[in-house]
Amino acid sequence: MRSFSIQDFWFILQAAQWTVLLSLIAFAGGAIGGLSVALARTSDRPVLQHSATAFIQLFQGTPLLMQLFLVFFGAPVLGLDVSPWTAASMALVLNTSAFLGEIWRGSIQAIPRGQWEAGDALGLSYAVRMRKVVLPQAWKIALPPTVGYMVQVVKGTSLAAIIGFAEITRAGQIINNATFQPLIVFSVVGALYFALCWPLSWWAGRIERRQSLAR
Numbered sequence: 001m002r003s004f005s006i007q008d009f010w011f012i013l014q015a016a017q018w019t020v021l022l023s024l025i026a027f028a029g030g031a032i033g034g035l036s037v038a039l040a041r042t043s044d045r046p047v048l049q050h051s052a053t054a055f056i057q058l059f060q061g062t063p064l065l066m067q068l069f070l071v072f073f074g075a076p077v078l079g080l081d082v083s084p085w086t087a088a089s090m091a092l093v094l095n096t097s098a099f100l101g102e103i104w105r106g107s108i109q110a111i112p113r114g115q116w117e118a119g120d121a122l123g124l125s126y127a128v129r130m131r132k133v134v135l136p137q138a139w140k141i142a143l144p145p146t147v148g149y150m151v152q153v154v155k156g157t158s159l160a161a162i163i164g165f166a167e168i169t170r171a172g173q174i175i176n177n178a179t180f181q182p183l184i185v186f187s188v189v190g191a192l193y194f195a196l197c198w199p200l201s202w203w204a205g206r207i208e209r210r211q212s213l214a215r
Helices: 006-041 046-060 064-077 084-109 113-121 126-163 168-179 182-214
Strands: none
Touching: 006 046, 006 084, 006 126, 006 168, 006 182, 046 084, 064 084, 064 126, 084 126, 113 126, 126 168, 126 182, 168 182
């Protein structure tokens, strides 16, 4: 056993880059998947609506930890060898897609029906109407909750430590096993998560206040 040192702090701090990178991958992939889910949920085709609804219910109705386990331990059963990095990325992208899809679905449906009807009256196709009329307005509504949800994505990456991915939490576990000083170690871990999440929370609140004043 040894005391917590500046080298230990540096080790945990370096692991933060993997937390940030995993969060960015989860959000970027989740944004693509979420937009697809939101458009499917608001389409006129029942097959797309039901498929998107089932996807959302599956990933919102089960714990993220279980989803990580299914990807990491289930892939080898199917003959696929996945690393903790790949498994964490896949699980977080799917999970983020479900939540962003529902956030954006609500934002799209919040656009007054008259806007949709105006697009129809102009003879715009579904794709053009969504791109030119509906989505630009929906984005303004969706921005605060989307930025706020980024905080949940960052915090969700901590579960990747369970499958051995070396992000902040996993680095803290390694240092704690060497120093047996959990109060110091996990205070540092918590402070790093706060440093990553607080600016996002502040940004989301500022956007929401601006939009309230604009109304």
